[in-house]
Amino acid sequence: MSAPRPAPKTxxxxxxxxxxxxxxxxxxxxxxPEDFNDEQRLIAKTTADFVNQEVLPNMEKLEEQYKTGxxxxxxxxxxxxxxxxxxxGDIPAKYGGLELDKVCQMLVSEFISRSGGFSVSLGGxxxxxxxxxxxxxxxxxxxxxxxxxxxxxxxxAYALSEPGSGSDALGARTKAVLNEEGTHYILNGTKMWISxxxxxxxxxxxxxxxxxxFSAFIVHRDYPGVSTGKEENxxxxxxxxxxxxxxxxxxxxKENLLGEIGKGHLIAFNCLxxxxxxxxxxxxxxxxxxxEHTAKYAMERKQFDRPIGSFGAIKYKIGEMVARxxxxxxxxxxxxxxxxxxxxxxxxxxxxxxxxxxxEYAIECSIMKVYGSEMLGYVADEAVQTFGGYxxxxxxxxxxxxxxxxxxRIFEGTNEINRLLIPGMLLKRGMRGELPIMQAVQNxxxxxxxxxxxxxxxxxxxxxxxxxxxxxxKIALLIAGAAVQKYGQKLSEEQEVLIAFSDIAMDVFAMESxxxxxxxxxxxxxHEITTRDALAATQVFINDAVGRIELTARRILPxxxxxxxxxxxxxxxxxxxxxxxxxxxQLRRYLAERAFEVRGYPVFSI
Amino acid sequence: MKIAVCIKAVPETDTRxxxxxxxxxxxxxxxxxxxxxxxxxxxEEAVRLKEAKGGQVVxxxxxxxxxxxxxxxxxxxxxxxxxxxxxxxxxxxDPLCVGxxxxxxxxxxxxxxxxxxxxxxxxxxxxxxxxxxxxLGWPQVxxxxxxxxxxxxxxxxREIEGGIEVVETPLPAVxxxxxxxxxxxxxxLQSIMQAKKKPLVIKTFADFGLTAAEVxxxxxxxxxxxxxxxxxxxxxxxxxxxxAQQVGELMAALQNEVKVI
Ligand SMILES: Cc1cc2nc3c(=O)[nH]c(=O)nc-3n(C[C@H](O)[C@H](O)[C@H](O)COP(=O)(O)OP(=O)(O)OC[C@H]3O[C@@H](n4cnc5c(N)ncnc54)[C@H](O)[C@@H]3O)c2cc1C
Ligand SMILES: Cc1cc2nc3c(=O)[nH]c(=O)nc-3n(C[C@H](O)[C@H](O)[C@H](O)COP(=O)(O)OP(=O)(O)OC[C@H]3O[C@@H](n4cnc5c(N)ncnc54)[C@H](O)[C@@H]3O)c2cc1C
Numbered sequence: 093m094s095a096p097r098p099a100p101k102t103x104x105x106x107x108x109x110x111x112x113x114x115x116x117x118x119x120x121x122x123x124x125p126e127d128f129n130d131e132q133r134l135i136a137k138t139t140a141d142f143v144n145q146e147v148l149p150n151m152e153k154l155e156e157q158y159k160t161g162x163x164x165x166x167x168x169x170x171x172x173x174x175x176x177x178x179x180x181g182d183i184p185a186k187y188g189g190l191e192l193d194k195v196c197q198m199l200v201s202e203f204i205s206r207s208g209g210f211s212v213s214l215g216g217x218x219x220x221x222x223x224x225x226x227x228x229x230x231x232x233x234x235x236x237x238x239x240x241x242x243x244x245x246x247x248x249a250y251a252l253s254e255p256g257s258g259s260d261a262l263g264a265r266t267k268a269v270l271n272e273e274g275t276h277y278i279l280n281g282t283k284m285w286i287s288x289x290x291x292x293x294x295x296x297x298x299x300x301x302x303x304x305x306f307s308a309f310i311v312h313r314d315y316p317g318v319s320t321g322k323e324e325n326x327x328x329x330x331x332x333x334x335x336x337x338x339x340x341x342x343x344x345x346k347e348n349l350l351g352e353i354g355k356g357h358l359i360a361f362n363c364l365x366x367x368x369x370x371x372x373x374x375x376x377x378x379x380x381x382x383x384e385h386t387a388k389y390a391m392e393r394k395q396f397d398r399p400i401g402s403f404g405a406i407k408y409k410i411g412e413m414v415a416r417x418x419x420x421x422x423x424x425x426x427x428x429x430x431x432x433x434x435x436x437x438x439x440x441x442x443x444x445x446x447x448x449x450x451x452e453y454a455i456e457c458s459i460m461k462v463y464g465s466e467m468l469g470y471v472a473d474e475a476v477q478t479f480g481g482y483x484x485x486x487x488x489x490x491x492x493x494x495x496x497x498x499x500x501r502i503f504e505g506t507n508e509i510n511r512l513l514i515p516g517m518l519l520k521r522g523m524r525g526e527l528p529i530m531q532a533v534q535n536x537x538x539x540x541x542x543x544x545x546x547x548x549x550x551x552x553x554x555x556x557x558x559x560x561x562x563x564x565x566k567i568a569l570l571i572a573g574a575a576v577q578k579y580g581q582k583l584s585e586e587q588e589v590l591i592a593f594s595d596i597a598m599d600v601f602a603m604e605s606x607x608x609x610x611x612x613x614x615x616x617x618x619h620e621i622t623t624r625d626a627l628a629a630t631q632v633f634i635n636d637a638v639g640r641i642e643l644t645a646r647r648i649l650p651x652x653x654x655x656x657x658x659x660x661x662x663x664x665x666x667x668x669x670x671x672x673x674x675x676x677x678q679l680r681r682y683l684a685e686r687a688f689e690v691r692g693y694p695v696f697s698i
Numbered sequence: 699m700k701i702a703v704c705i706k707a708v709p710e711t712d713t714r715x716x717x718x719x720x721x722x723x724x725x726x727x728x729x730x731x732x733x734x735x736x737x738x739x740x741x742e743e744a745v746r747l748k749e750a751k752g753g754q755v756v757x758x759x760x761x762x763x764x765x766x767x768x769x770x771x772x773x774x775x776x777x778x779x780x781x782x783x784x785x786x787x788x789x790x791x792d793p794l795c796v797g798x799x800x801x802x803x804x805x806x807x808x809x810x811x812x813x814x815x816x817x818x819x820x821x822x823x824x825x826x827x828x829x830x831x832x833x834l835g836w837p838q839v840x841x842x843x844x845x846x847x848x849x850x851x852x853x854x855x856r857e858i859e860g861g862i863e864v865v866e867t868p869l870p871a872v873x874x875x876x877x878x879x880x881x882x883x884x885x886x887l888q889s890i891m892q893a894k895k896k897p898l899v900i901k902t903f904a905d906f907g908l909t910a911a912e913v914x915x916x917x918x919x920x921x922x923x924x925x926x927x928x929x930x931x932x933x934x935x936x937x938x939x940x941x942a943q944q945v946g947e948l949m950a951a952l953q954n955e956v957k958v959i
Contacts, residue, residue, distance in 0.1 A: 130767045134774055134890045141884035177887030190887055621728050689714070697730075 109452040114532045119612035123429020136698045139203035147207040154331035158323040163291045174244030184440040187238035191440040198373035198428040205374035206381045209331030216287035221248025224296045227443040228351040249292035251283035266299035276343040283337040289320045290333030305354035317342035328495030367504040372424035372460030375468040384692035386475040409474040411680025416467045418629035423605035427456040458510040465500035472497040511594040533573035563668035568596045574652040592648040599637045606630040625695040628679045642669035699753035702809035703744040705737040707764040708820040731764040736815025739875035742882040745776030761785045773893035774885040780898040789918035797829025802906035816874040837867035840874035
């Protein structure tokens with residue numbers, strides 16, 4: 093985005109968000125980590141050096157700060173991060189920012205996230221704290237705030253949640269009323285769980301003007317009537333500050349309104365969407381770092397006169413970690429590539445088009461958020477298990493990682509809310525005629541009527557996996573069709589069905605992203621060990637995903653249909669989940685051996 | 699001041715090296731190249747010198763397609779321009795040919811001072827900077843841990859066995875940087891992004907008036923005939939039993955297997 097060119101007239105050249113469920117794409121059309129350019133790699137390296145040299149040596153002290161509420165160490169490190177450019181990636185050059193492309197931003201969040209709770213402080217500031225101004229501020233607001241936020245002179249927080257409204261963010265009770273002079277809005281209310289509240293200079297506060305119109309304001313810490321509660325006693329991310337923000341008759345100049353009155357939801361939802369995008373990179377970095385600790389430990393720890401890493405039970409865990417990280421990494425950077433492409437010609441200061449571009453892939457962002465946070469949960473949990481009793485001790489790094497990982501399933505929209513959003517957005521796009529979902533469902537039904545075809549699977553690499561992906565998409569569509577048929581407009585009340593559909597859709601996206609990356613490597617870099625690793629991870633992942641999808645479909649179909657219809661649909665699921673199973677024991681062992689060899693994630697490194 | 703720094707691309711230090719089919723070189727698949735670690739000290743010192751005294755830093759590297767990436771990194775770390783001398787036709791395994799080529803290139807750059815790492819990690823020949831100094835007829839100071847630049851002269855501290863030696867030479871001179879000379883900084887995102895706007899030119903040995911007879915394979919005084927990996931380390935063995943048994947077993951092993959007693 094550094095050299096803005098005239099915008100293309102149409103976005104037809106880009107795959108539609110959510111279209112992965114309906115069609116196949118060519119491996120050459122997806123972005124994969126192997127495509128990082130030198131500049132992106134160097135930026136990642138600098139980020140890694142910053143974390144290794146400045147943050148990690150201070151981890152213990154960072155994690156103690158919440159006890160005194162003195163976060164000056166975090167503030168100092170954020171200012172150091174600002175000095176090397178880590179706070180200004182999203183900010184337009186016009187306002188002193190770097191305008192990093194979206195792939196690069198994901199890479200930065202991947203490497204920052206190796207700093208545990210500190211990355212929540214940094215992300216809270218650069219992300220949800222700064223984006224509302226970058227994307228919804230007036231030119232005056234941007235010129236006033238962005239240079240200070242990019243340089244770390246001011247630090248920001250985002251105050252949406254309240255004690256009584258979390259998932260139901262629009263149910264906020266904080267109220268704003270214009271004073272008699274018409275110069276200030278008077279804000280009253282309490283915000284809950286506000287990251288960075290302990291030290292932020294400005295807060296993006298969501299509230300209702302006159303108790304009705306959802307809106308956002310920029311509130312300075314030093315305005316009269318602003319205070320914060322005590323530090324929350326959290327399970328993890330101890331190095332991040334989390335407090336209530338208390339607003340008592342706070343006079344906020346009316347120039348501090350962000351966007352329009354009554355349009356605050358646009359700010360809130362767009363920023364959450366961007367947050368999910370960043371989280372997709374973050375979880376990958378966190379998981380790789382845990383895998384590094386685990387692989388090393390498994391090689392060193394001996395029981396029964398052997399390193400525990402030589403036992404199949406441990407190899408299974410490590411091999412599975414590699415496969416899941418690979419799947420998440422593949423889909424996160426695939427999505428990064430999609431967003432990068434759609435924004436390639438967009439001016440960094442053209443907020444409307446940027447948000448529209450990212451919104452196009454909101455479904456993919458929700459998938460990354462849910463899938464990524466659960467992948468991280470798995471990796472952290474099995475890391476503790478591999479460490480045995482030592483994993484349960486705070487003397488070793490995985491206990492903290494385990495506690496820190498948990499928040500990712502809760503914030504940026506809980507995983508339930510995101511699972512509900514995925515089919516919601518897909519169906520809405522279908523209704524609006526943007527995605528031919530119903531046509532695709534019809535095609536599957538027609539195919540069923542025509543009876544099974546006995547096409548030979550081609551003898552090319554991953555041909556069998558490709559067929560499995562095509563077929564699993566049909567299962568997803570079959571479920572979608574049956575659900576819409578049964579519930580129509582009332583489908584939104586059937587959360588178990590929606591969530592089952594989401595689980596299948598997510599697995600499909602992960603399978604396909606894994607497959608496309610492996611195939612692309614196979615086509616371009618046949619002899620490299622990376623290619624062998626990617627093929628193994630893809631096979632492990634797809635082998636199990638097909639089984640999961642089949643099971644989920646079989647579980648939910650009896651809710652959707654009955655009698656002959658049900659019987660036909662179950663037979664269809666059986667047909668579409670036919671996959672010649674592979675020896676995943678050998679493949680996981682191979683992946684584990686590779687993880688031991690490189691002492692961490694084998695498929696890719698900067 | 700005009701400052702030159704020569705950097706070498708070497709396999710990442712923890713890369714698992716495999717020998718190529720010819721038995722004389724390394725298999726480059728899966729190998730990642732980095733700036734040789736001692737060259738990082740050289741580069742950092744060059745940039746600090748520029749920051750203190752003003753001037754220009756040019757980064758120079760001889761080699762193949764692994765080089766441009768690392769020269770970009772040098773630009774991101776503060777060099778102002780970069781010169782890639784193509785390794786095509788140069789006997790790059792022979793320190794003399796490499797030294798001759800670099801010296802010819804440096805002559806055209808007319809620097810006031812040239813920085814090298816004290817040796818290139820991997821090949822470990824420790825010759826190139828000395829050869830370059832000889833060919834240019836300039837003084838050289840090796841294993842430098844501290845450097846001060848005065849008016850037309852430099853004062854350097856060298857690490858020697860059991861102590862520090864302080865030397866002075868006139869400029870221009872060639873410096874071999876040792877660990878401890880400085881603490882290299884990582885580049886800021888701002889400078890990484892500016893690096894792509896800085897000039898990186900590629901030249902061949904012929905551009906410096908050299909001929910294949912001078913620096914090509916036929917000129918090589920040294921040729922690598924074989925490359926072998928060290929034999930894998932043998933697993934340790936635990937001696938068990940009561941103290942008397944342990945002593946017996948240990949003595950036997952030291953006498954008969956290791957043959958040190
Ligand atoms: C450490 C931390 C940092 C945070 N930082 C910030 C911040 O900086 N700014 C900010 O504004 N907020 C922040 N939050 C708040 C966070 O976004 C909310 O906790 C989150 O949105 C969930 O809201 P809640 O806690 O009120 O849970 P609830 O909304 O009460 O949810 C409880 C459970 O019910 C489920 N649920 C709720 N509604 C539905 C539904 N309609 N259908 C199905 N299931 C449902 C949820 O999925 C969840 O499992 C932070 C929270 C934590 C813990
Ligand atoms: C809070 C706490 C309280 C405790 N209380 C007591 C107590 O009161 N008394 C007491 O005696 N002990 C106690 N323990 C110790 C506890 O029983 C051990 O931690 C446990 O037996 C695991 O041993 P380890 O920690 O050495 O892990 P390890 O044995 O090193 O195991 C590490 C990992 O390797 C796996 N592994 C090990 N061997 C094999 C194998 N052969 N094949 C496959 N996988 C293998 C394990 O399953 C595990 O995943 C306690 C531990 C904790 C954390």
